[in-house]
Amino acid sequence: MSQQTDTRRIALVTGANRGLGRSTALKLAADGVDSIITYRSHEDEAKAVVAEIEALGGTAYALRLDTGRIEDFPAFTDEVRRVLKEGWNRDTFDHLVNNAGHSGNASIESTTVEEFDDLVAVHFRGVFFLTQALLPLIADGGRVVNVSTGLTRFTSPGKAVYGAVKGAIEVFTRYLAVELGPRGITVNTVAPGPVATDFSGGLVRDTPQVQEVLGGLTALGRVGQPDDIGDAVSLVVAPEAGWINGQRIEASGGIHL
Template sequence: MKNKIVLVTGGSRGLGKNMALSLAKKGLDVVLTYNSKKTEAEEVVNEIEKLGQKAVALQLNVADVSSFDSFFQNASAALKSTFGTDKIDYLVNNAGVGIHESFAKTTEEQFDNMVNIHFKGAFFLTQKALDVMNDGGGIVNISSGLVRFSFPGYAAYASMKGAIETLSKYQAKELGERKIRVNIVAPGAIETDFGGGAVRDNKDLNQQIASMTALGRVGLPDDIGSVVAFLCTDDSKWVNGQRIEVAGGIFL
């Protein structure tokens, strides 16, 4: 029996890297995308192969919808050559960047960038991925705790994640006939290089968030990947249309 295959966008670093490795530990093969960090992406592929799974890294700019057709042509060729198939089973929409800017000062360029990366890109990438997805698989859309609670400086970013959460419910309903499950993972504040690495590197911010969190610390990448991996297995076969916040109990 062939291993299930998962496509993870933005899998070269941070949360995406941890997701890819966690999925491999669950016995899935991985297609991961990177925007510019090819070397880092290839290192993740090597780590996955050391875990006994197959993997391949492909370049993708999720903000450029016009590139998606050629991306899936490349993906189809890679699927055949690396995995001996032309289908994937799961899609994890993880790729993204953050901005920290007040609502009053957010520029149209910043706003459009957030739309293109976090909402438009995920919308149409998933649409095109349907042609290469097996029935009975799943989609995991990465959102943010910032949809549930407000933290000044994230108006544009969080708005896009709110849109993704609404979209996820529609996807779950409309793709149900193909037995494709759609769920949301909403991380809290995590120590990565995301948004300039503020949570990781700003000690005061780190302590402030930890003090608001029931478990008394900020999140680590390893806190998130295992939850995404769970949603890409039959262990979660009856979980559909759900939002799982993985934030240690912040702002309860």
């Protein structure tokens, strides 16, 4: 399908009711990009993000989605088609940001099969098959951004499975970039370092000692804020970034250099 350049761009951002996804959707709105955001729980937060986007002059919809439940993807795709037609009179959107996820914290020795399968289901299988389901709805010339982690380059105790599944996403990104190249769609990874969000129970956000230690490992001397990552994603999907493709872009303030 051809990209419809006579309208505002539209992004679909998963897990955007809080944290990095919320910041991404709001940064895109400030750049004139409308959004379909998803949430697994906390519908009130998602509605608040929609209201913030509307206050910035944009259009937004919030749809419930559990990225670990691939059996729900056909119905979700139908919902996306519905709101595209209702909100924009379109049958495509421009940017897919695969952000939704959660952390895991267990040593290799203590990781259970259930913990392993849960991280794979959300961070790899879910991203793969959700992207597959939505490919017909992404406009030619669009963008796909997969959110990874700095933990694919360096290690931290208890993050073996989480880092490994994000590593799989980085490989998937390169393969997807090749397959979508004929459609003019770029695919990149944004890999955050430590960010002050509620991720991992808000450990970085709520613990000054952790911020001091991790910030001291970065060249810029601080941990990241959600807007740092929202800014990075907005740069990658910008029209001027069309020659950046198949890349892992680490947004970490230069940690462990």
